[in-house]
Amino acid sequence: MPAFDYSAYNASGKLVNGVISADSDRQARRLLKDKKLLPSTLTEVGQKVTTKGSKVRRQARVDNLDLSLLLHQQAILIQSGLPLEESLRMTIEQAETDKQRRLVESWRSEITEGRSFSEALRRSPYQIPESIIAGVGVGEETGHLHNILLRLSEELETSAENRKTISRALIYPITLVSVSIIIVSMMMVWVVPKLTAVFASRNRDLPWITEVVVSISNFAQNYGAYVLGFIVLAILAFRYAMKNPQTKLRWHQMILNSPGIGRWVRMADISDWSRNLGVLLSSGVPALAALKISSAVINNLALQQKFNRVTEAMRQGSSLHKALEDNIDGSGFLVHMVGSGEASSELDKMLLRVAEYYSARLENAVDVFLKLLTPILILLMGGMVLAIMAAVMLPIMDMSNSV
DSSP, rough: OOEEEEEETTTTTTEEEEEEEOHHHHHHHHHHHHHTEEEEEETTTTEEEEETTTTOOOOOOOOHHHOOOHHHHHHHHHTTTTHHHHHHHHHHOOSHHHHHHHHHHHHHHHHTTOOOOOHHHOOOOOOOHHHHHHHHHHHEEEEEOOHHHHHHHHHHHHHHHHHHHHHHHHHHHHHHHHHHHHOOOOOOOIHHHHHHHHOOOOOOOOOHHHHHHHHHHHHHHHHHHHHHHHHHHHHHHHHTTTHHHHHHHHHHHHHHHHHHHHHHHHHHHHHHHHHHHHHHHHHTTOHHHHHHHHTTOOOOHHHHHHHHHHHHHTTTTHHHHHOOOHHHHTTEEEEEEHHHHHHHHHHHHHHHHHHHHHHHHHHHHHHHHHHHHHHHHHHHHHHHHHHHHHHHHHHHHHHHHHH
């Protein structure tokens, strides 16, 4: 059922905001009037307007850290003895951001209509991971909802930290290189030409390094706009190409096979898969359903296909460690731990240990990478600035000696 963000005036004339679930815009307005609210604005959550003017519904994305915080709050309030609807109402009142408030209001709107928490999450206009919905459903059936909510919130937080580990590793070098390129480009376009004009008027032979810098400066002035336009077009073309599933699959396969970043992606995805599967199995979700849900959390499509083959092998009667051994290359530790878990009937615990192991390896690998890359980048950027300074200063020193 669609949900609508609304602003409406209450009986005292105060403007209030909220989220309401309804089959249509007209029904939403009628429901608001039944609550003695006069609608001011009404917008469907996740609605997108296309270039042709038509409207398309899509689920809005949710930050994993926000979702983890909200689930953790629900677990604490439910454990304190509050009914679910009341705990959601308290969370809405204490929400730190408007997005968190709208998210919880969409859940509460479904629950007030008599639906379960898991069904409210599934029908939410916000994109909730299937693993969370399945875990909540099991928690409602077993009567241990607060324990499972705590476990799910911890899993979401750890998974988000894994993704941030890779992001942190790439943000610093990309920022440093981008700023350096911008500064050097400005010098080439505005500073160097003014200085070299003075040298050219003297009709003297210039040092080779000055000639190189002057050539680069001339190129930047004449063709810099075209290069910038080409880069923008390339980015737009790449984003458009990623909408094609086959092209995106090939790109993800290339990332997975690339040195360095491919190993990081593999470790992050295996950690997420192991943690999701371990949490779902310990929560009582059936093995095949848990495998299917866990495979869906993997971001790399090439690796996701391999884990889908693991699920299919399990469906055909294979053991999990044999399916992993046949389909996931370079994961000896995972295969060994899963085999031990199946033999000792502690598969869920072993999977959580695997997740911790790969998370620690990922963090260590990124830390070493940054420690090695930082001085190298600083030396390279310093060398570029030194070359430009030498190109400017050598002709000046030569003219001073001549005088």
